[in-house]
Amino acid sequence: MNQKNDLVKKALALGISSYQNSNFPQAKALFQRVLQLDDSNFYALHFLGIILLQEQNYKIAQLLLAKALGLKPKDAEVNHHLGLAFKGLGDANKASHCFSEAVKLEPSLAVAHLGYADVVSSMGRYEEATKAYKTALKYDKKLIKAHNNLGSVYRKRSELLKAIPCYQAAYDLDPSRLDIFSNILMCMASDPSVSSEEYLIKAQVYGEAARAKAEPYTEWPLLEKIDKPKIRVGLVSGDLRKHSVAYFLKSWIDKLDNSKVELLAYSNYSDEDEVTEELKPCFTKWSKIAHRSDSDIAQTIYDDRVNILIDLSGHTAHNRLPLFAWKAAPIQISWMGFFASTGVAEIDYFIGDQWNFPDSIKPFYVEAPWHLNISGCFFPPDTDVSVGDLxxxxxxxxxxxxxxxxxxxxxxxxxxxxxxxxxxxxxxxxxxxxxxxxxxxxxxxxxxxxxxxxxxxxxxxxxxxxxxxxxxxxxxxxxxxxxxxxxxxxxxxxxxxxxxxxxxxxxxxxxxxxxxxxxxxxxxxxxxxxxxxxxxxxxxxxxxxxxxxxxxxxxxxxxxxxxxxYNGSLMAKDLESAFSDMWLRYIEKV
CATH class of the missing domain: 3.40.50.2000 (Glycogen Phosphorylase B;)
Incomplete structure (x- = not known):
């Protein structure tokens, strides 16, 4: 028995040390070994649960943390982590209960206030969320996520003047977080008091920050210089699901001539739904990129020999705009998902039409305009609803x-x-x-x-x-x-x-x-x-x-x-011509 206890103590101590040194694979193996010897070891249950949360294995994490909580029901940290597990599983009610218990046990636990705020915000209870975010910041003014998410609540409530300082505070704490910078730009682009000149200056600062983190490609595999090449087009988006961007894609994507255009998807959203499944057959390759680094994704795109890479998000949620600073494809485009300049100079074109992208607004974009007959075509709803009388x-x-x-x-x-x-x-x-x-x-x-x-x-x-x-x-x-x-x-x-x-x-x-x-x-x-x-x-x-x-x-x-x-066939033909013309213009220069 003493030998077994000694093994548990040694494995547990080494596991905690490995965890503290961020050697999570080794820590995970050691905590699993402890639980093989003692399946009711509180510390192994708790730490292994935390590691599984980081791996987004919420189901097993919830089981382990619930068992740990049974051993120490008054532990605020375990209540907090169990709340995170329920949040990951989509059970907002149980998650909010756990976070509430955590702050009752330890009122100064800022991350538990943050967790509660995130959950009630997702439920649309913005007033509660605002109070909880402010409480979290009362106890930890450097809690980046609390600043950022409080900004998002203000933005959802149409209080842009309050949102921007929150986002700015979050970004000042971590200037590497370009996703937070995107939130600032989203607010500025939506604020009538911000001029187009002011917005562009700020967007260009974003572009420079993205470029500083990138190692841009300067040479790319070329297609043969034939009159009608088959263009490989990559779409980068976090919205290939039930989202307005996907509804626009559905109007034309299955009508492209596959002998002229080959599509590849780079999806920056983990979850998939029935709309995702409808879109997948239209692509020859579907890559999930949500948890991959920009350098890794850029290498994949380069290896995929993509000729034209299109961003469909701009500065909206789940974007991967910094990826475009790597210039993994010789031609890069911003289209559909955003309405202002990205600020990323490595993006060559911004697709629009003569109505929404006249010559007068060219000075406010780092991207050159590329006009189509129409810049977007809509897929009518599947729901069969009659118009009805006035x-x-x-x-x-x-x-x-x-x-x-x-x-x-x-x-x-x-x-x-x-x-x-x-x-x-x-x-x-x-x-x-x-x-x-x-x-x-x-x-x-x-x-x-x-x-x-x-x-x-x-x-x-x-x-x-x-x-x-x-x-x-x-x-x-x-x-x-x-x-x-x-x-x-x-x-x-x-x-x-x-x-x-x-x-x-x-x-x-x-x-x-x-x-x-x-x-x-x-x-x-x-x-x-x-x-x-x-x-x-x-x-x-x-x-x-x-x-x-x-x-x-x-x-x-x-x-x-x-x-x-609403004519997807015409939209598809316009795109085929645009892709071909872009490519021919490019190879004439190289």
Whole structure:
């Protein structure tokens, strides 16, 4: 028995030492050996559970940590780690309970406050999350994740002026975290008070930071210089799943001529769903890159002999923009997922069209524009939902609608929409977003309208729902209101498909021209405003003549379905030509 105890003590001590020296494989083996000798050893259970959390093996980690907690139920650290396991398993309720227990046992345990904040934030309880993040920072001001995630909560609540300092504080603590830098740029690009010049300067700083961490390739395997080469095109994205980017891809990706273009996917998201499975057959190779280094992925792309590499994320979540500083392919493109310059000079082109990327905005991009006939084509929803009659015919009043993220409702937007509602006293505004799970967010939005003289009872804030369910909402909306400068993308196209036109203010840069660009292509020029006064005039005209709006609604789905907006075959042909022309232009220079 003494010999066995000695072995346990030695293995445990060596395991803890290995763990503290970050030799996790050795530590893991030693803790497993301890549990073979003593399956109720608290320390081995706890440490092995932590290592499995790092490996994202949440199921086994949860079993080990639950057993450890049974041995020491008053241990705050074990409660915290068990909370992380439940969080990884997607059980928010059990996770929040564990984190709550941890902070009761040890109120100064900052990471447990952080864990609780992350979980309730994922449940849409932003007011609770905000308090918990602030408490975490009270006990640990250097907790990077707390600063960053607090910024994200503010951004979700459309409080950009509060979000940016949080992100900046997180980035200042660790300037290597370019994902946090992306969050800053996302806020700046969405803020009407930030000029295009200011944004570009900041984006170029990002590009320089990415370049400093890269070792760019300077030579690449070339195709033979033939008239019609088969181009190998790589797509880098964290959104090859149930996401608006994937819905745009689905419109054309299976219509490409495989004799001209070969697609390779580099997916930066661990989980997959049915949309992922639909997309996979369209690629000759599918690589998961979420937990791989930029240098490793760049080598893979180079070895795959990719000729054109396309970023579909920009500075949005799950991006791998720093990878593009490695220049693993001779031609690199930014497209679809973002609306402003990436700041990464190694990206050659930004795909757009003459409507949303006019010559006037070229100075605000490090990428050169490449115009297609249309810069994006939408895949109609699988849900079979009829358009329905204009609601105002039955209601006797106009219902304006906004199914965009409330993050887009800046003060200028709220002020303009308030003017419209005050000039049309019977009209209502329906806003729908998952953010309204949080009562404080709902109160905040209504209060902002109330401060401008609009009865909050006229603002209907509804909780967002799954895509296959939310289309019925359009049957209760007469006309949409496009926010600015951050116009809608997917929502606007879904709105037109459901027979609901929208009013859009055409701005001076790409982010504020998307809404108008779609309306022009759909033949709905009458809903494009050049200034705020025109925006109000269009809204007033709609309220004054609901029968004219009813006529638009009746034929709108057929009208847009015949346009390039929903024609994936034409989109595929445009891309084939663009890829070929890009490649021929490139090989002429080498």
């Amino acid at each position: 609601p105002a015919l039955k209601n006797g009043y106009i219902t304006f609608g906004c199914l965009h993220k409330v993050t887009k409702l800046n003060d200028d937007v709220v002020a303009l929409w308030s003017t419209i509602l005050k000039e049309n006293v019977s009209a209502r505004l329906l806003i729908k977003d998952t953010a309204f799970c949080d009562a404080a967010t709902t109160r905040s939005i209504k209060d902002r309208f109330a401060l401008l003289g609009v009865d909050p009872e006229r603002i209907d804030c509804e909780i967002g729902e799954a895509r296959e369910l939310y289309f019925d909402t359009y049957k209760r909306i007469d006309i949409g209101l496009d926010p600015f400068p951050f116009n809608g993308g997917t929502v606007n196209l879904e709105s037109l498909w459901m027979g609901v036109p929208y009013i859009s203010l055409q701005g001076s840069d790409r982010i504020s021209r998307r809404g108008a660009a779609v309306l022009y292509k759909a033949g709905l020029d009458q809903f494009v405003a050049e200034n705020e006064g025109e925006y109000i005039e269009i809204a007033n005209k709609v309220c004054a003549d609901i029968h004219a709006l009813s006529e638009v609604r009746k034929g709108l789905r057929e009208q847009v379905s015949e346009s390039r907006l």
